[in-house]
Every structure is written in C-alpha cells, then in structure tokens.
Amino acid sequence: MTTNATTLPARTAPAGPTRALRPRIRGTVAERVFVTRSLLQELRDPESMLMAVVLPVMLMLMFTFIFGQAIDPSGGYVDYVVPGIILLCAGFGASSTAVSVSRDMTTGIIERFRTMPLRSGAVLTGHVVVSVIRNLFATAVVIAVALLVGFRPDATALDWLAMFGVVALYILAITYLFAAIGLAASSPEAANGYGFILLFLPYVSSAFVPVETMPDWLRPIAEHQPITPVIETIRSFLVGTPLGSSGWVALAWCLGIVLAAAVWGAWLFRRKAGRR
Amino acid sequence: MELAIQARGLRKRFGSTEVLAGLDLAVQAGSIFALLGPNGAGKTTTIGILTTLVRPDAGAATVVGADVRTAPAEVQRRIALTGQSAAVDGELTAIENLVMLGRLSGLGRRQARAKAAELLARFELEGAAKRRVSTFSGGMRRRLDLSLSLVVDVPVLFLDEPTTGLDTRSRQELWAIIRSLADAGTTVFLTTQYLEEADRLADRIAVLDRGTIAAEGTAAELKARVGGEFVELRDADGELLREIPTDGSVHALRGAIDELDRSELGAVPGARIGIRRPSLDDVFLAITAGGTPGSPGSSAVRSGELLETN
Ligand SMILES: Nc1ncnc2c1ncn2[C@@H]1O[C@H](COP(=O)(O)OP(=O)(O)O)[C@@H](O)[C@H]1O
Ligand SMILES: [Mg+2]
Numbered sequence: 123m124t125t126n127a128t129t130l131p132a133r134t135a136p137a138g139p140t141r142a143l144r145p146r147i148r149g150t151v152a153e154r155v156f157v158t159r160s161l162l163q164e165l166r167d168p169e170s171m172l173m174a175v176v177l178p179v180m181l182m183l184m185f186t187f188i189f190g191q192a193i194d195p196s197g198g199y200v201d202y203v204v205p206g207i208i209l210l211c212a213g214f215g216a217s218s219t220a221v222s223v224s225r226d227m228t229t230g231i232i233e234r235f236r237t238m239p240l241r242s243g244a245v246l247t248g249h250v251v252v253s254v255i256r257n258l259f260a261t262a263v264v265i266a267v268a269l270l271v272g273f274r275p276d277a278t279a280l281d282w283l284a285m286f287g288v289v290a291l292y293i294l295a296i297t298y299l300f301a302a303i304g305l306a307a308s309s310p311e312a313a314n315g316y317g318f319i320l321l322f323l324p325y326v327s328s329a330f331v332p333v334e335t336m337p338d339w340l341r342p343i344a345e346h347q348p349i350t351p352v353i354e355t356i357r358s359f360l361v362g363t364p365l366g367s368s369g370w371v372a373l374a375w376c377l378g379i380v381l382a383a384a385v386w387g388a389w390l391f392r393r394k395a396g397r398r
Numbered sequence: 399m400e401l402a403i404q405a406r407g408l409r410k411r412f413g414s415t416e417v418l419a420g421l422d423l424a425v426q427a428g429s430i431f432a433l434l435g436p437n438g439a440g441k442t443t444t445i446g447i448l449t450t451l452v453r454p455d456a457g458a459a460t461v462v463g464a465d466v467r468t469a470p471a472e473v474q475r476r477i478a479l480t481g482q483s484a485a486v487d488g489e490l491t492a493i494e495n496l497v498m499l500g501r502l503s504g505l506g507r508r509q510a511r512a513k514a515a516e517l518l519a520r521f522e523l524e525g526a527a528k529r530r531v532s533t534f535s536g537g538m539r540r541r542l543d544l545s546l547s548l549v550v551d552v553p554v555l556f557l558d559e560p561t562t563g564l565d566t567r568s569r570q571e572l573w574a575i576i577r578s579l580a581d582a583g584t585t586v587f588l589t590t591q592y593l594e595e596a597d598r599l600a601d602r603i604a605v606l607d608r609g610t611i612a613a614e615g616t617a618a619e620l621k622a623r624v625g626g627e628f629v630e631l632r633d634a635d636g637e638l639l640r641e642i643p644t645d646g647s648v649h650a651l652r653g654a655i656d657e658l659d660r661s662e663l664g665a666v667p668g669a670r671i672g673i674r675r676p677s678l679d680d681v682f683l684a685i686t687a688g689g690t691p692g693s694p695g696s697s698a699v700r701s702g703e704l705l706e707t708n
Pocket of ligand 1: 412413415417435436437438439440441442443444
C-alpha cells in the first residue's frame with residue numbers, strides 16, 4: 123500500500139502556550155540596533171565609501187587645476203569652487219541611502235521586522251543617521267584636501283561652525299529625500315538611478331560659475347533651485363561674500379525638503395510596509 | 399487539547415481577486431500543521447493575516463489567545479516568521495544577523511552573543527559564522543533564516559514554503575530541524591506546495607482551494623481519498639497516453655497493466671509504462687472535483703508537477 127500511514131506519534135512535550143513570550147524592547151534599543159546595522163553595512167562596502175570621497179576630490183582637482191586656470195588665471199578660482207564641491211560631495215553619498223532603503227523594502231527583511239513588536243520605521247532611522255555621519259566625514263576630507271591645494275578661506279571659528287551647521291542640514295535634507303525615493307523605487311537598481319539628480323543639479327547652480335554668466339533662460343532655474351542659496355551661504359561663511367537673503371532661503375529650502383520628504387516617506391512606508 | 403491558532407471566516411480580496419473566501423482553521427498547540435496549496439492559492443496571504451502583516455477584510459483569528467486585529471503587538475510577542483523570501487541581511491555576517499535579531503528581541507548584548515553561538519552550532523553554521531551571508535548557498539541561507547526565528551523560544555513558528563527551491567539534502571536537513579522544534583513543544587504552522595513535505599512533517603494537513611479549506615486531516619486520511627499508485631502509459635516523446643488509478647495492490651496494478659496491454663495504446667511503438675504515486679494535483683482533483691482522480695490525461699498534464707518520492 124502506498125497510503126503508508128505516517129501518522130506521527132503524539133507529542134508529549136509541553137504545549138506552546140506555556141512558553142515564554144518575546145520580550146518588548148525598551149526606549150531606543152531598536153534605533154540603536156539599526157544604526158549599528160547600517161554602520162556595519164557601510165563598513166562592508168569600503169569601495170563606495172572611497173568613491174564618495176575620491177570622486178569629489180578628483181572633481182575639485184580638475185576644476186582648480188584644469189578649468190581654474192582658464193576661468194581665473196590669477197589662481198583664485200579655488201576659493202570660488204570649493205563651496206560648490208563641498209555640496210557636491212555632501213550630496214554624493216545620499217543616493218546610497220536610497221539603495222539601502224530600497225533593498226530593505228524589497229528583500230523581505232522588512233516583513234521580519236514588522237512581525238516583531240518594535241517600531242519598524244527605525245530601520246529608516248538607521249540608514250539616515252549613518253548616511254549623515256558618512257557624508258559629514260567625506261565633507262571634512264574634501265575640505266582638508268582643498269586646504270592642501272591652496273584654498274584660503276577667510277573664516278573665524280564661528281564661521282566654520284555655522285558652515286558645518288548648514289552643510290549638516292543640507293545633508294539631512296537630501297538624505298531624507300533619498301530615503302523617501304528609496305521607498306518609492308521599485309528596486310535598488312532603480313533607486314540608484316535617481317542619484318543622477320544630485321550630480322546634475324550643482325552644475326545648474328552657482329557652484330562652478332556665477333549665475334550671471336549663464337544664458338537668460340537658464341538663469342531663473344539656477345537662481346531659484348535649492349542648491350544655489352545653500353552654496354551662497356557656505357561661500358559667505360568661508361570666503362566672506364555678501365550673504366544677503368541666501369541664509370534664510372537656504373534654511374527654508376532645507377527645512378522644507380526635510381518636512382516634505384518626511385511626510386511623503388511616512389506615507390510611502392505605511393503604504394508599502396503597513397498592514398495590507 | 400489547547401488550540402494555538404484559531405481562525406474563523408477569514409476573507410481577503412486584492413482588487414478584483416478574492417484570495418480568501420471564508421477560511422477556518424484550528425491548530426493544536428504543539429503540533430505541526432501544514433497548509434497545502436499550489437502557487438497563488440493564498441498561503442502567503444493566510445500567513446500574512448496570522449502574523450499581523452495583512453489585515454483581513456472579514457473574519458477573526460487568534461494566536462495563543464491574542465487577536466490579530468485588536469492586539470497585533472501581543473500576537474507579535476508570541477510568534478516568529480520565516481517568510482517565503484529569505485529575510486536575512488546579506489551584507490552582514492551570520493553572527494551579526496543573529497546578534498541583531500537577538501537585540502531586537504530584547505536580549506542583552508551578552509545574551510544575544512551567547513544565543514547566536516548556540517544557534518550557529520545547532521544549525522551547523524559555525525564554520526560560516528563570520529562570512530557575509532550574501533556568499534551563502536540556498537540551504538545555508540534558509541537555515542540561518544530559520545535560526546533567526548529562534549533567538550527567543552516563542553510558542554508559534556510560521557514557515558512559508560520553508561524548503562521550496564532547496565536540493566533534496568538541504569530539504570531533509572530542514573525537515574529534521576522542524577521536527578525537532580515541534581518535539582520541543584513549538585507549534586509549527588507551515589505552508590507547502592508539496593504533498594510529500596506535508597506528509598513527512600505534518601500532524602495535520604489542510605488543503606487550500608479557492609479561498610477556503612477544501613479538506614483537512616492527517617496525511618493518511620487525505621491520501622485515502624485519492625487512492626494509491628497510478629499506472630501511466632507514455633509514448634516515445636514522453637506524452638501521456640493513458641493513466642489508470644489503482645489502490646496500489648499487486649492485483650490492481652496487474653489489472654491496470656493488463657488493461658493497457660489489451661488496448662490498442664499498448665501497441666503504440668515506443669510506448670512505455672510507468673508507475674507513480676499520487677501527486678498534489680491528484681489530491682486536489684479528488685477533493686475539488688468531487689472525486690474522479692486520475693481520469694485520463696488529467697492531473698499530470700495539468701501542471702506537470704509529479705510528486706517525487708525517493
Ligand atoms: N499585496 C497584494 N496585492 C495584490 N495582489 C496580491 C497581493 N498579495 C497577494 N496577491 C494575490 O493573491 C493571490 C494569492 O497570493 P499568495 O497568498 O501569495 O499565494 P501563495 O502564497 O499560495 O502562492 C495571488 O493571485 C496574488 O497575486
Ligand atoms: Mg506564497
């Protein structure tokens with residue numbers, strides 16, 4: 123007979139309900155664990171870390187030594203371009219946040235976290251915190267190299283502090299934005315593709331050439347996109363160009379982006395990782 | 399006996415497809431329960447509802463006394479899920495994955511490390527403890543995935559197609575582990591497409607069809623509804639010519655072979671005879687089509703998925 127009855131012997135072990143329950147975790151344990159996780163992922167990928175620093179440095183060297191001579195033969199171009207490079211670098215790393223977030227949302231690991239008694243949104247907090255740390259570090263390296271190749275800022279300690287504050291806020295804004303993009307993207311590869319926005323935007327800003335030198339049709343775009351006021355603010359702190367209204371406009375842009383990305387991201391997270 | 403899982407009238411629809419149409423379940427505490435169904439039957443959706451991932455449109459379910467709708471956090475304290483797609487972090491090492499899950503499950507740093515070491519030994523992953531999980535084979539990934547569900551001894555374990563895509567050896571290793579878990583008192587709720595898997599592992603099997611449980615019982619009870627071996631005749635290209643259900647006895651098998659011998663099909667050049675055990679499709683046909691299993695050219699042709707028994 124093939125209906126070989128594989129009836130299993132009755133189990134004698136204590137039944138399930140007498141077992142322990144999964145303890146609730148307290149305070150910010152989940153956030154801390156997820157920051158550690160993102161940090162480990164980051165350290166596992168030294169190449170992308172290296173790229174995030176090397177590429178902006180290369181760009182800076184190119185602009186100061188190749189184009190710089192043509193634009194300003196007196197050699198002063200480095201002072202103009204460094205603030206722009208700092209922003210380019212700060213934005214460079216943010217796109218990897220989109221990839222990490224998208225990977226978590228599409229591989230099934232989020233389902234495991236969501237069936238545990240914890241705030242699963244803490245996964246995103248981990249990626250954002252680590253991205254901000256990494257980009258601040260990359261920015262510091264870029265500034266150090268800039269000083270080596272002749273960048274001579276005219277800034278007090280307070281100016282430096284203010285500059286780092288602005289850069290940190292800008293990093294936070296685009297990291298939030300890219301975390302949300304990661305939630306919206308259908309795959310990590312797609313998420314990676316959106317990174318081009320941040321590589322493109324600085325060129326249509328006052329980062330490399332003054333806005334006044336651009337064609338008429340491009341000027342309004344360059345003047346009114348968020349990167350220009352942020353760059354002008356940094357420039358003002360570092361090399362003492364007039365600040366004007368740039369500071370407030372930059373602040374408004376950054377806070378606006380944080381807010382919009384947080385609302386959009388929360389909505390996407392609920393939709394993608396909420397109870398279906 | 400106590401019930402670990404109870405579901406009543408579960409309904410779920412995605413857009414225009416009604417996936418669950420009033421599903422009832424009762425799973426004894428400490429048993430292995432298999433939900434059997436083909437791709438797209440709604441197995442993952444059922445697990446989703448029971449693990450608080452999916453909100454049912456109607457119906458109620460409790461897991462160890464906690465209601466999935468009104469007390470999801472309490473349900474989450476009682477369960478662990480190893481889903482269909484491996485929920486492991488490929489960038490981290492095996493030990494890092496385990497420590498992370500331990501910490502997220504409320505263990506202290508030292509406790510989490512100790513538990514990780516224990517589980518790595520138990521799942522024979524010690525040698526790979528410090529390797530990145532993205533370099534793991536399918537079987538190793540699955541074992542790690544399962545071990546992640548065991549960082550704390552919760553009462554109910556959900557396994558969504560735990561062995562799909564694994565080779566025979568890995569599959570058998572996993573079966574042994576699952577059995578040992580149930581022996582230690584864990585209630586195991588698993589889904590599968592393979593009758594053999596349900597047969598080997600489960601105390602009770604439920605067949606999911608068109609959104610409801612079409613049949614429920616022990617493996618022996620279900621297979622009794624199908625009968626025994628099928629005698630089949632295939633032409634030189636492997637196309638099924640004729641299939642005769644039997645009760646598996648020598649007498650019935652000889653009768654079937656004689657019948658083929660007498661028919662003109664037996665004379666088809668290159669035609670070959672074969673014997674196979676009932677497949678999930680046969681159980682399905684028997685249960686859903688009102689019991690005419692193995693009518694000529696039916697089941698095996700329908701999906702081509704034959705049950706492989708060693
Ligand atoms: N989130 C979803 N949105 C839309 N359709 C879904 C969703 N989840 C599952 N389905 C559909 O529901 C049906 C059952 O799916 P599922 O529960 O995954 O089946 P199984 O696990 O048995 O293969 C399938 O037709 C699938 O396409
Ligand atoms: Mg499924």
